[in-house]
Amino acid sequence: MLYIRALKFEVRYNFMKALKYLNKYFVKYKYRLLVGIFITFCSKYLALEIPQLVSQSIDIADDYQNGIITDLALVKSDLLYNILLIVGAALLSGFFTFLMRQTIIVTSRLIEFDLKNEIYKQYQRLSINFYKKNRTGDLMNRISEDVTKVRMYFGPAIMYSINMLVLFIVAIVKMYSIDKTLTNYTLLPLPILSISIYVLSRVINKRSTIVQQYLSKLTANAQETFSGISIIKSYGIEPKVMTDFIDLSEVTKEKNINLFKAQALFFPLMILLIGLSNILVIYIGGLRYMAGEISLGTIAEFIMYVNMLTWPVAVVGWVTSIVQQAEASQKRINEFLEHQPEIVNNNLKPSTIKGSIEFKDVSFTYDDTNITALKHISFKLEQGKTLAILGNTGSGKSTIINLVARLYDVDSGKILIDGIPIEQLNLNNLRQSIGFVPQEAFLFSDTIKNNIKFGDEDASDAKIETAAQNAYIHHNIVEFKEGYNTYVGERGVTLSGGQKQRVSIARAIIKDPQILIFDDCLSAVDTETEEIILNNLHEISKNKTTIIVSHRISSIKNADSIIVLEKGEIIQQGSHSELVNKSGYYKQLYEQQLLEKEI
Ligand SMILES: Nc1ncnc2c1ncn2[C@@H]1O[C@H](COP(=O)(O)OP(=O)(O)OP(=O)(O)O)[C@@H](O)[C@H]1O
Numbered sequence: 148m149l150y151i152r153a154l155k156f157e158v159r160y161n162f163m164k165a166l167k168y169l170n171k172y173f174v175k176y177k178y179r180l181l182v183g184i185f186i187t188f189c190s191k192y193l194a195l196e197i198p199q200l201v202s203q204s205i206d207i208a209d210d211y212q213n214g215i216i217t218d219l220a221l222v223k224s225d226l227l228y229n230i231l232l233i234v235g236a237a238l239l240s241g242f243f244t245f246l247m248r249q250t251i252i253v254t255s256r257l258i259e260f261d262l263k264n265e266i267y268k269q270y271q272r273l274s275i276n277f278y279k280k281n282r283t284g285d286l287m288n289r290i291s292e293d294v295t296k297v298r299m300y301f302g303p304a305i306m307y308s309i310n311m312l313v314l315f316i317v318a319i320v321k322m323y324s325i326d327k328t329l330t331n332y333t334l335l336p337l338p339i340l341s342i343s344i345y346v347l348s349r350v351i352n353k354r355s356t357i358v359q360q361y362l363s364k365l366t367a368n369a370q371e372t373f374s375g376i377s378i379i380k381s382y383g384i385e386p387k388v389m390t391d392f393i394d395l396s397e398v399t400k401e402k403n404i405n406l407f408k409a410q411a412l413f414f415p416l417m418i419l420l421i422g423l424s425n426i427l428v429i430y431i432g433g434l435r436y437m438a439g440e441i442s443l444g445t446i447a448e449f450i451m452y453v454n455m456l457t458w459p460v461a462v463v464g465w466v467t468s469i470v471q472q473a474e475a476s477q478k479r480i481n482e483f484l485e486h487q488p489e490i491v492n493n494n495l496k497p498s499t500i501k502g503s504i505e506f507k508d509v510s511f512t513y514d515d516t517n518i519t520a521l522k523h524i525s526f527k528l529e530q531g532k533t534l535a536i537l538g539n540t541g542s543g544k545s546t547i548i549n550l551v552a553r554l555y556d557v558d559s560g561k562i563l564i565d566g567i568p569i570e571q572l573n574l575n576n577l578r579q580s581i582g583f584v585p586q587e588a589f590l591f592s593d594t595i596k597n598n599i600k601f602g603d604e605d606a607s608d609a610k611i612e613t614a615a616q617n618a619y620i621h622h623n624i625v626e627f628k629e630g631y632n633t634y635v636g637e638r639g640v641t642l643s644g645g646q647k648q649r650v651s652i653a654r655a656i657i658k659d660p661q662i663l664i665f666d667d668c669l670s671a672v673d674t675e676t677e678e679i680i681l682n683n684l685h686e687i688s689k690n691k692t693t694i695i696v697s698h699r700i701s702s703i704k705n706a707d708s709i710i711v712l713e714k715g716e717i718i719q720q721g722s723h724s725e726l727v728n729k730s731g732y733y734k735q736l737y738e739q740q741l742l743e744k745e746i
Pocket residue numbers: 279513514515516518519520538539540541542543544545546547586
């Protein structure tokens with residue numbers, strides 16, 4: 148028992164905790180929200196004046212009918228006066244309702260904007276490891292779907308709650324002041340309405356979550372099909388892909404029908420319970436009218452109150468479920484917001500990077516796969532020199548590069564840049580001083596020019612062209628109709644693998660960094676082009692520290708030193724002339740590639 152109570156407390160505490168995070172936004176937008184509350188009060192107060200005016204009008208007509216009032220002109224002028232008041236109150240109330248939405252819903256949109264930016268900023272701070280552990284779809288979902296659910300808490304939930312509170316307080320005070328007994332009977336079915344709507348809302352939410360999940364699957368399926376359309380067509384597996392899609396659509400359809408069945412109950416249930424309240428008002432009101440305790444106008448007034456109160460009461464159930472969903476979503480958002488990046492900038496003062504790199508007995512294990520990618524690696528690369536890394540696939544070449552850019556921190560050993568431990572350098576300065584060309588060239592869906600400029604936002608057109616010439620891509624770019632303004636990516640021109648690699652090289656060159664890193668980035672170009680680019684790079688990288696990863700001896704033979712990796716360990720180290728004269732992996736590879744060239 149005690150345990151259950153403790154659990155309930157914990158659940159409630161946690162419930163408070165997730166949404167508590169958002170309180171800072173209430174503070175930020177307090178004035179807008181206060182104005183919104185005041186406007187809501189005005190709008191509802193005015194709307195609640197109408198039933199009273201209707202009641203008075205009916206009573207005037209009834210009194211005339213029963214001969215209590217005989218002056219027809221007075222009746223007419225009283226009725227006209229009331230009608231004008233009713234129209235005025237309705238118009239003003241409508242205007243205030245418009246203003247209410249303008250303040251509260253607009254505030255919720257502003258908060259949604261702030262929250263999305265906050266999450267996006269946090270995503271930018273987080274380390275590579277975080278992205279390895281979480282799926283892209285999940286990251287997208289939390290910044291879109293979850294934020295939308297949280298917005299519902301700020302917008303509709305708050306607006307309808309204020310609405311309901313104002314309506315309830317003002318209407319009930321008015322109703323009790325007119326007739327206590329009739330008020331009690333009128334309010335009787337309302338809690339039943341609220342509870343049933345709450346139960347129904349929960350069912351609808353559950354079912355709509357399932358529908359959302361299926362829609363995500365359906366979208367992912369279609370997206371994958373479109374991305375892999377050339378493979379699907381070349382393997383002729385369209386019928387299978389079609390069947391998979393139809394099966395998934397079939398289940399989604401069933402889940403959707405399930406959802407609509409529950410949704411279809413919503414309004415009939417409301418109408419039934421409103422009807423019940425109306426019948427009670429007419430029946431009990433009728434009895435009390437016949438007993439002479441209330442007027443005819445009071446019955447009409449009460450019927451109007453009932454109808455005005457029904458929606459806010461139904462909304463209580465709906466709002467509760469919105470708040471629950473917002474709480475669940477905010478909890479998911481908080482998980483990411485509270486996540487601390489593993490790689491932190493330990494030095495806020497600027498660091499000047501010259502470019503010498505030293506690994507001292509470095510070992511590294513990827514914690515998501517537990518693969519030890521590097522074991523006791525030591526080497527020294529002087530500023531301005533070139534190091535080449537060679538080795539079979541999976542031997543740890545890219546891992547060395549990742550560690551130089553401090554995408555991960557080492558488990559043991561030390562990495563020194565200009566003699567300073569890498570963790571003590573200003574992280575931004577370190578990364579700014581590196582021009583990195585990855586194995587798989589990634590281009591943004593933008594123009595070629597902007598893709599190159601990414602390395603230097605202020606680069607002039609002449610500088611862009613020089614970088615492209617050095618990367619031996621300029622002559623390809625000028626062949627495109629739009630030249631440097633050609634769009635690449637999804638809706639643009641599809642560049643070949645080698646062209647993408649060369650744009651990516653131009654992007655690194657234009658940055659003019661102290662350290663240049665080429666991770667097997669010439670694999671998709673032919674040997675002649677490779678030769679030209681290497682010659683250009685030789686000139687460019689004269690005073691820059693350079694690391695080249697490659698499988699081709701031709702790419703690395705001019706490096707000042709070469710290390711050969713195998714299963715994370717250095718098995719050979721030296722210059723090209725030293726290594727070709729020693730039996731081992733390097734000599735073997737050299738002879739093999741020499742033979743291939745002759746063939
Ligand atoms: N992000 C990662 N998370 C977990 N394990 C990884 C990660 N990246 C690489 N590994 C593993 O670490 C080992 C070394 O990989 P690395 O990419 O450094 O090799 P490589 O020599 O660059 O290979 P390739 O020539 O194929 O690019 C491999 O066994 C690989 O599976």
